[in-house]
Amino acid sequence: MSVNEVTWQPKILVFACNWCTYAGADLTGLSRLQYPATVRILRVPCSGRINPQFVLKAFQKGVDAVLVAGCHPGDCHYTTGNYFTRRRFLIMRRLMEYVGLEPERLQARWISAAEAPKFQQVITEISEQIRALGPNRKLRDEEWKI
Amino acid sequence: MEDLTLVLRRTAKEILEKGEAQMVIGWEKGAFWYSSTSAFISKPEDTERLIWDEYCVNNLAKYLLDYRHKEGKVAVFVKGCDSRALNVLLQDKQLKREKILIIGLACPGMKDEVEARKLGRGSSIPLYKKCRECRYPNALNYDFFIGEDKVIKEIPAQDDFSEVQALESLSPDEKYNKFVANYERCLRCYACRNICPACNCRECIFDRTASGWSSKANNVSENMFFALTRALHVAGRCVGCGECERACPVNIPIMLLNKKIIQDINALFGEYEAGTDVTAKLPLGGFEFTDPEEFM
Numbered sequence A: 001m002s003v004n005e006v007t008w009q010p011k012i013l014v015f016a017c018n019w020c021t022y023a024g025a026d027l028t029g030l031s032r033l034q035y036p037a038t039v040r041i042l043r044v045p046c047s048g049r050i051n052p053q054f055v056l057k058a059f060q061k062g063v064d065a066v067l068v069a070g071c072h073p074g075d076c077h078y079t080t081g082n083y084f085t086r087r088r089f090l091i092m093r094r095l096m097e098y099v100g101l102e103p104e105r106l107q108a109r110w111i112s113a114a115e116a117p118k119f120q121q122v123i124t125e126i127s128e129q130i131r132a133l134g135p136n137r138k139l140r141d142e143e144w145k146i
Numbered sequence B: 001m002e003d004l005t006l007v008l009r010r011t012a013k014e015i016l017e018k019g020e021a022q023m024v025i026g027w028e029k030g031a032f033w034y035s036s037t038s039a040f041i042s043k044p045e046d047t048e049r050l051i052w053d054e055y056c057v058n059n060l061a062k063y064l065l066d067y068r069h070k071e072g073k074v075a076v077f078v079k080g081c082d083s084r085a086l087n088v089l090l091q092d093k094q095l096k097r098e099k100i101l102i103i104g105l106a107c108p109g110m111k112d113e114v115e116a117r118k119l120g121r122g123s124s125i126p127l128y129k130k131c132r133e134c135r136y137p138n139a140l141n142y143d144f145f146i147g148e149d150k151v152i153k154e155i156p157a158q159d160d161f162s163e164v165q166a167l168e169s170l171s172p173d174e175k176y177n178k179f180v181a182n183y184e185r186c187l188r189c190y191a192c193r194n195i196c197p198a199c200n201c202r203e204c205i206f207d208r209t210a211s212g213w214s215s216k217a218n219n220v221s222e223n224m225f226f227a228l229t230r231a232l233h234v235a236g237r238c239v240g241c242g243e244c245e246r247a248c249p250v251n252i253p254i255m256l257l258n259k260k261i262i263q264d265i266n267a268l269f270g271e272y273e274a275g276t277d278v279t280a281k282l283p284l285g286g287f288e289f290t291d292p293e294e295f296m
């Protein structure tokens, strides 16, 4: 597979917690707030469900960036799930940066169900960062090599 | 250490004769003068095989898992690093404390087998890197202690993260190229996992190819997936015993990943030395409301 540098669009995978960010994304649409069509949203029951393996697999299968998104601390539907997420991804982001992934390619944000403008702004921002970086070639499987 | 060998044998013999344990796990002389290997002794007369010398680097703690469902007790000899490994197994509730008898040792540091082979008998053989850096040479949790429980080795004031920091200062592409260069060699033999005390899952995801997480294909992407996943699985539980690196047949510097995580855990969540306190809470098994906030 080769990349056409002219038509290439970033592919960003968002792991969105069902109770906040997913609803936030919904509200973004309902409010007619435009955001780039570079994202694929994958709903998870809680940000605490996001296993680091999901993220690694996504990079293997060809995404250019991953956003981990959940409820603000204190607001987790399961009370404390996101505090575990926080520790886990503070470590994982540093590890990924350490092995050479650009830090922009793995990010985490707290976005509530009411924060449609924040969702719009975060997605726009990440899209622009990734567009500037270009396609991710790191960690990719043979099948998805570019 | 020769005198201690005798004490060690006597202790093991007594334990077996009195029936305090059904088996003693220790070391015996291996095929070469620079190798000592694990010994599983269940007859009092066989305790003569046991030794304690500067090549007893094998961490015996993980063998306990093989006997956890057997009747009776197993006795095991532990150095400082082995003791930390054993503590992690206890913290992970993989072992019942009452089923094991721990015999602690004061470790002078173990000699590097690879260097010994190169330099030859009679020359001065350097210690393993992990031993030069070791800050807990003595067993920390034991039923008996052989010799005197006092430190007989030089202790560095701090853990050495200089290699990690050197890597951190490189550009993303430089870092990535180094990572690839290391892991394109990986054979996925899983020796690192098999020897690791923190890798104590009954079913490892890398044995379950049907789950789709990891295939048997040996390519650099799968290898990196393995390396990063394993590093994250042992995060907060890796005791820095260096056994993974020693077991690796292609000399991958696995500790570079483990040490990075140890360094970051210390910086983010407070100093934590895995396995030094059997009652401690695991750093990634909990949280504080006051943890650093970067995700706003």
Ligand code: SF4
Residues within 6 Å of the ligand: B192, B195, B196, B197, B198, B199, B234, B237, B238, B239, B240, B241, B242, B243, B244, B245, B258
């Ligand atoms: S990852 Fe390596 S250094 Fe850490 S506990 Fe396992 S074998 Fe020891």
Ligand code: SF4
Residues within 6 Å of the ligand: B193, B198, B199, B200, B201, B203, B204, B205, B206, B229, B230, B233, B234
């Ligand atoms: S690699 Fe992960 S799943 Fe496999 S034994 Fe180690 S910790 Fe368990």
Ligand code: SF4
Residues within 6 Å of the ligand: B185, B186, B187, B188, B189, B190, B191, B192, B193, B244, B247, B248, B249, B250, B251, B252, B254
């Ligand atoms: S021991 Fe070395 S070669 Fe074998 S799986 Fe581990 S890192 Fe790869």
Ligand code: FES
Residues within 6 Å of the ligand: A017, A018, A019, A020, A045, A046, A047, A048, A070, A071, A075, A076, A077, A078, A079, A081, A082
């Ligand atoms: S329910 Fe949203 S982070 Fe836990």
